[in-house]
Amino acid sequence: MTEIFGVPTQALFGQLLIGLINGSFYALLSLGLAVIFGLLNIINFTHGAQYMLGAFVAYLMLTKLGIGYWWALLVSPVVVGATGVLIERFLLSKLYKLDHLYGLLLTFGLALIIQGLFRNEFGSSGQPYQIPSQLQGGQNLGFMFLPNYRAWIIVASLVVCLSTWYVIERTKLGSYLRAATENPQLVQAFGVNVPRMITLTYGFGVGLAALAGVMAAPVYQVSPQMGADLIIVVFAVVVIGGMGSILGAIVTGFGLGLIEGLTKVFYPEASSTVIFIIMVIVLLLRPAGLFGTQK
Amino acid sequence: MKLKRNLLATLVAAACGLGATAAQAQVSDGVIKIGVMNDMSGLYADLTGPGSVVAARMAVEDFGAAAKGMKVEIVSADHQNKPDVGSTIARTWYDVDKVDAIADVPTSSVGLAVNQITREKGKVMLNSGTASSDLTGKACSPNTIHWTYDTWMLANGTGGAIVKSGGDTWFFLTADYAFGHALERDTEAVVVKNGGKVLGKVRTPFPGQDFSSFLLQAQASKAKVIGLANAGGDTTNSIKQAAEFGITKGGQSLAGLLVFLPDVHGLGLNTAQGLVLTETFYWDLNEQTRAWTKRFMAANNNKPPSMVHAGVYASVLHYLKAIEAAKTDDGTKVVAQMKAMPTDDPLFGKGTIRADGRKIHPAYLFEVKKPSESKYPFDYYKLRATIPADQAFRPMDQGDCPLVAKK
Numbered sequence: 001m002t003e004i005f006g007v008p009t010q011a012l013f014g015q016l017l018i019g020l021i022n023g024s025f026y027a028l029l030s031l032g033l034a035v036i037f038g039l040l041n042i043i044n045f046t047h048g049a050q051y052m053l054g055a056f057v058a059y060l061m062l063t064k065l066g067i068g069y070w071w072a073l074l075v076s077p078v079v080v081g082a083t084g085v086l087i088e089r090f091l092l093s094k095l096y097k098l099d100h101l102y103g104l105l106l107t108f109g110l111a112l113i114i115q116g117l118f119r120n121e122f123g124s125s126g127q128p129y130q131i132p133s134q135l136q137g138g139q140n141l142g143f144m145f146l147p148n149y150r151a152w153i154i155v156a157s158l159v160v161c162l163s164t165w166y167v168i169e170r171t172k173l174g175s176y177l178r179a180a181t182e183n184p185q186l187v188q189a190f191g192v193n194v195p196r197m198i199t200l201t202y203g204f205g206v207g208l209a210a211l212a213g214v215m216a217a218p219v220y221q222v223s224p225q226m227g228a229d230l231i232i233v234v235f236a237v238v239v240i241g242g243m244g245s246i247l248g249a250i251v252t253g254f255g256l257g258l259i260e261g262l263t264k265v266f267y268p269e270a271s272s273t274v275i276f277i278i279m280v281i282v283l284l285l286r287p288a289g290l291f292g293t294q295k
Numbered sequence: 296m297k298l299k300r301n302l303l304a305t306l307v308a309a310a311c312g313l314g315a316t317a318a319q320a321q322v323s324d325g326v327i328k329i330g331v332m333n334d335m336s337g338l339y340a341d342l343t344g345p346g347s348v349v350a351a352r353m354a355v356e357d358f359g360a361a362a363k364g365m366k367v368e369i370v371s372a373d374h375q376n377k378p379d380v381g382s383t384i385a386r387t388w389y390d391v392d393k394v395d396a397i398a399d400v401p402t403s404s405v406g407l408a409v410n411q412i413t414r415e416k417g418k419v420m421l422n423s424g425t426a427s428s429d430l431t432g433k434a435c436s437p438n439t440i441h442w443t444y445d446t447w448m449l450a451n452g453t454g455g456a457i458v459k460s461g462g463d464t465w466f467f468l469t470a471d472y473a474f475g476h477a478l479e480r481d482t483e484a485v486v487v488k489n490g491g492k493v494l495g496k497v498r499t500p501f502p503g504q505d506f507s508s509f510l511l512q513a514q515a516s517k518a519k520v521i522g523l524a525n526a527g528g529d530t531t532n533s534i535k536q537a538a539e540f541g542i543t544k545g546g547q548s549l550a551g552l553l554v555f556l557p558d559v560h561g562l563g564l565n566t567a568q569g570l571v572l573t574e575t576f577y578w579d580l581n582e583q584t585r586a587w588t589k590r591f592m593a594a595n596n597n598k599p600p601s602m603v604h605a606g607v608y609a610s611v612l613h614y615l616k617a618i619e620a621a622k623t624d625d626g627t628k629v630v631a632q633m634k635a636m637p638t639d640d641p642l643f644g645k646g647t648i649r650a651d652g653r654k655i656h657p658a659y660l661f662e663v664k665k666p667s668e669s670k671y672p673f674d675y676y677k678l679r680a681t682i683p684a685d686q687a688f689r690p691m692d693q694g695d696c697p698l699v700a701k702k
Contacts, residue, residue, distance in 0.1 A: 019508070085654075123341040123561075124338060124341045126529070127561065131539070149539070221531050223338075226504070227515075245695070268471075268509065269498050271500055
């Protein structure tokens with residue numbers, strides 16, 4: 001069997017695929033963050049908590065109402081997105097005139113409160129959530145056993161990411177959004193309701209986080225700190241991709257998943273830090289991130 | 296997480312300010328102050344966390360401190376599984392807030408750090424949550440009691456049982472910090488001693504979420520047993536993902552070397568059934584443990600106790616008895632008194648504490664029930680074997696504890 005640095009190539013394929021799966025989550029989450037930052041200039045620290053909320057809504061729907069995964073995939077982002085709309089309307093919108101730091105503090109505080117409430121109610125061990133029956137089992141690819149559910153994650157994440165990118169970069173609605181962030185007064189003068197557009201954008205970004213949460217529920221335990229564990233990495237992904245760059249968030253999300261996957265094979269101890277090492281290097285060489293533009 | 300750290304620094308500074316004024320107003324020996332320090336918010340919060348505070352309060356109540364005219368106060372803090380945070384809290388507690396004893400302290404890296412500080416200050420650590428057997432080995436201290444369990448006990452209980460039933464080739468998934476390393480080391484020794492072989496190991500960053508990459512490496516090793524030298528959320532995620540990737544179906548078995556009742560609850564019996572694990576306390580052992588659990592759950596949001604909670608209760612109870620007997624709250628003297636007196640409590644029964652600080656009691660090898668066997672809430676374990684007290688823990692002469700070597 002051929003080997004690369006002492007690792008059989010077959011095993012390497014498996015690891016790359018797993019990297020891609022983790023990258024799907026990074027991409028989905030960083031996409032939401034990038035949309036929110038790009039269009040609202042808000043550093044949304046509540047994103048991790050909203051991802052967790054997405055998973056919990058799915059869990060509660062199943063245990064309290066008996067509604068399964070597929071409906072949760074649809075309903076949970078809407079419900080959590082709606083709470084996002086409320087947060088934007090009543091809290092964030094008051095802060096736009098102030099420094100970025102205030103938005104960051106508010107969202108960070110909200111995240112701590114939400115996580116604390118859920119920990120108090122559900123404990124920290126996490127709740128089980130079964131993989132939907134249609135996606136149980138897996139395929140033997142020869143070099144690895146790929147669970148169907150993981151394959152679904154890659155596909156679903158790619159579809160969501162690319163359609164979001166398409167809407168924002170290639171459609172008329174997207175052009176309004178982008179224009180509104182460049183010059184809100186001018187766009188408003190053309191009769192576009194900018195505040196409403198911004199509110200809905202935040203709701204959409206939050207909905208993306210909740211969607212990632214529902215997709216993560218069957219893979220990880222549904223636990224109050226599932227988002228807190230992930231959010232730091234996701235922020236690094238956004239910074240590397242370039243704050244606010246949609247394409248950057250998607251590409252670096254998947255790319256860093258791959259790099260992290262490889263690190264887990266060659267030097268597992270560093271796999272939780274490798275992304276930050278890359279972040280430092282990127283910031284030194286390209287302070288605006290890989291896909292960002294200097295303002 | 297710079298922001299979080301800054302916030303914490305402010306909080307600690309504020310706490311110091313508050314503590315200073317309180318300390319001036321009180322006589323240092325008028326009150327026995329016990330600080331429960333553990334993971335209040337992270338992956339170990341269900342095993343330790345607020346439940347340990349409940350257990351400590353119950354011990355004070357059951358000891359009858361008020362009736363005996365002793366004033367006992369319980370304070371608590373979150374060490375976030377970080378040794379630097381834990382050390383700062385311990386120093387503030389001892390130096391400023393006049394805390395006499397620190398209880399619980401899970402997460403071995405933090406436990407070992409607080410162990411050192413407690414010794415420097417001549418205070419008391421009533422440790423229930425730390426797993427590393429080094430606490431009564433090369434890091435043993437005249438100021439520390441290690442109550443509930445340790446890595447040697449887990450290795451011998453679970454590891455020994457699995458090797459003897461044919462699982463003779465192992466691959467370790469090890470949490471990359473003091474606890475994981477100790478558990479891996481102690482289990483490897485048991486595997487090798489019983490004629491088994493370790494085919495490989497991988498050190499996983501702590502805490503982790505996705506273990507599938509490491510599980511695939513374990514699968515590729517073709518080892519019969521995948522030893523999970525981790526705990527809490529790390530363990531439950533590993534077990535869940537091993538099932539997802541068809542590893543258990545492929546014939547390899549998982550050895551959860553440290554699994555607590557809340558973990559089994561979180562996994563659900565469907566996923567957890569058949570797991571073999573070692574604990575020193577289970578709520579459904581006998582009449583006394585059931586009665587205690589009923590009271591505990593009423594005060595703990597209806598969540599059942601882990602063995603760490605039981606250990607906090609029993610160690611605080613014994614600590615108060617020792618103070619009563621020794622008529623002092625001087626840390627070193629009280630610990631000496633705790634070792635001299637036999638222990639007796641409703642959860643661990645009668646026992647002793649050795650010169651190296653190790654509390655001695657039986658350990659139980661449990662198997663997680665099938666969903667069909669579970670008759671009532673939290674009816675999760677069936678007893679496979681009882682490991683008698685004199686065999687459950689590492690013999691004192693094998694631990695390299697300097698306190699013992701001196702004699």
